[in-house]
Amino acid sequence: MIVQAALPLVAEYGAAVTTQQIARAAGIGEGTIFRVFADKDEVLDACLAEAMSPDRVLRELVSISLDQPLADRLVEAIEALHAHLGRMGAVAGALMASGRRPRRDPLASGEARPGLDRETSLATVRDALAELFEPDQDTLRLSPERSAQVFMFAASSAGRLAGQGVPSLTSAEIVDMFLHGALAAGR
Template sequence: MIIKAAIPLIGEYGAAVTTSKVARAAGIGEATIFRVFADKEELLDACVAEALRPDHVMRELGDIPLDQPLADRLTEAFEALQAHMARIGAVVGSLHTSGYRRREGAADGEARGVGREESMARIRAALAELLEPDGDRLRLPAEQVAALFLGMLFTRPRQGDTPELTPRELVDVFLHGASA
């Protein structure tokens, strides 16, 4: 409850968020925060770890119907993953911009049970499951296609003055190449 109340405030105030603001948002007394967390930095680290957790995106990926056409499944997956990255960016970016640096030993998500590598492996496996119904039509194993799909998502270029491609357009290029 404390972390859920703190995350939007961190997006707004960065590391300048006060524990009294977090307590008000959570509907608790400020002292309660310090019964759960040793200090504000531990709370901020826990919020980063929570933002990095893949649980929300895993639920969204798991809810995508496997009987849809592959392009539809991948478009929904792309949108879910984009939202996941935006949630991470809101917390991590705001803290970084406000000058906050995580403490030595505060590993990404590991304090809350999921490290970065495990998180990416779980997401890649969920994507591979979405690809499986069309596995016989893929040039590569579903796991490799899932890794390539994630690579495209994480490295897609910004086009400057030209409009950004929609998720559907990117999926179309991914599935069919750039040739007309």
Template sequence: MSPDERRAMIVQAALPLLTTRGAAVTTAQVARAAGIGEATVFRAFPDKDSLLDAAVAEALRPDTVLAELAAIPLDQPLADRLTEAAGALLAHLDRLGAVLAVAHTAGRPGRGRRTTSGDHPPPDGTGRRESADATRTAVAALFAPEADRLRLPADRLAALFLAVLLPGRPPLADDRPTPAELVDLFLHGALAPPTPEESA
């Protein structure tokens, strides 16, 4: 196992512990969860704060939730697809919130926001926009089987779905739905009514 793979494995073991035990989690507990000795944790991370920074950086990455969205079977009904997507997105935000709360409690707010290469992300919020765009694209793909029945473009429906699911969250800061769009969605839904031929 390469040093990078070992670090990633330790972080993956630490994340659920951080969300359940908070800042009180010990490196010995992380080592047990990872199935390694505590000394191996300290070969990968100089101290617990460095491990916490890496856990925050990992929690901020959308890769896991994007993979979960991509794995949703498109042959199930749209309502089931969107329910599964909502569960994945809310679980991701719960994990993120818990890990950020631990970082704040540990006196490390704003730390750990580094890319996997160790660099800090651009200060202009580019990473957040890219993550939001990728999330919207992944949700839009869930509408693909109903493309001929959609009342709005799939990308716009994805934005509306995220706005309803995650009101006031930063992922939609640059693409907030208008009140008229939300009212229209509430009153008329995402799918066009079936044509007379389809109803027959």
């Protein structure tokens, strides 16, 4: 509850957020924070770990209906992935912009979730994406797992292009390019 209340504040204020602001947002007394966390740095580390955890994006991916056409499933998947990347970037970026470097990498240290490292995190997201491809596996050039891997690359790369003098691609445009390539129909 404390971390959930703190996340938007950390994204806004970075390390300059106060425990008083966090307590107010959580609807608790400031002293309660220090019964759970040793200090503010520990709260900030927990916020970074939560932002980097794939749990939320995994819940969103598995909730996508497999009864929809593949393109519609992938549009929803891209939106979930972009929201996840946005949450990570907002928290990590605000902390770095305010001069705070993480004491440790939450995925490398297993803080995001016990037994979860960066590779395992990416693999669990890829596996959830592969499930979205499985109903159409007979029409795919690659296996659902390989398709998911390429799709993850396309989805994350498209987000990096935004703001570099290139208009942002919509989720539907990314999916259309992924599924149908750059050539116009019939060419």
